[in-house]
Amino acid sequence: MSDTAQGFRPLGRTGMAARVAQDIPAGWYVNLGIGIPTLIADHIPAEREVVLHSENGVLGMGPAPQPYEENPWLVNASTQRVTIRAGGSFVHHADSFAIVRGGHLDLCVLGGFQVAENGDLANWAHSATEAGRQIGGAMDLAVGAKRVWVVMEHVTKDGQPRILSHCTYPLTAAGCVSRIYTNLAVLEVTPKGLVVLDRVPGLSFEALQARTEAVLQQA
Secondary structure, eight states, rough: OOOOOGGGGEEEEEHHHHHHHOOOOTTTEEOOSSSSGGGGGGGTTTSOOOOEEETTTTEEEEEEEOOGOOOOOOOOOOOBBBOOOEEEEOHHHHHHHHHHHTTTSSEEEESSEEEEEOOEEEOSSSTTOOOSSOTTHHHHHHHHHHHHEEOOOSSTTTOOOOOSSSSOOSBSSSOOOOOOOOOEEEEEETTTEEEEEEEEOOOOHHHHHHHHHHHEEEE
């Protein structure tokens, strides 16, 4: 039986990005990882001053440009075309990572393959022997930002949970995640376990737990 037939509709990628954007306060310096996180820039209201950072040395990114406004030389770390808000700036690559490693980012939003109930994150490889992948700047961001939020699908394409008691993939960083946004729910990582902050309309707590290996708690 499909999710829609069971009375709820999972969020799409755009909906997930918008849900994360809803919770980012004004004044924060925020890095957006590759994948779904890059879409968050399109959903931060222009009147809310959030300074978006990219590892390649951009501070003050705005939403994605319209096709007729693209600047081929203005890209983020994912090589996607971006815009710059008024007051935005460019810094050397080393200075950009000094921002990351110096603890100056209020938040980093990353994609994920798996997150454990204690906040462990796996987002770069499916096994220790997988070839052709690089961890990139994710490990710096995961340990350097003041907060790490992960946005990802709640289950894999074949229905296996991504939110686990323990990650089975190689870790990006241990105990770094403070909040998880999925297409079904928002979960807070706390010392007593995963607390459900929000669910999509029509999804019961029991149905959410059935799709999650880790034990959930109601707020």
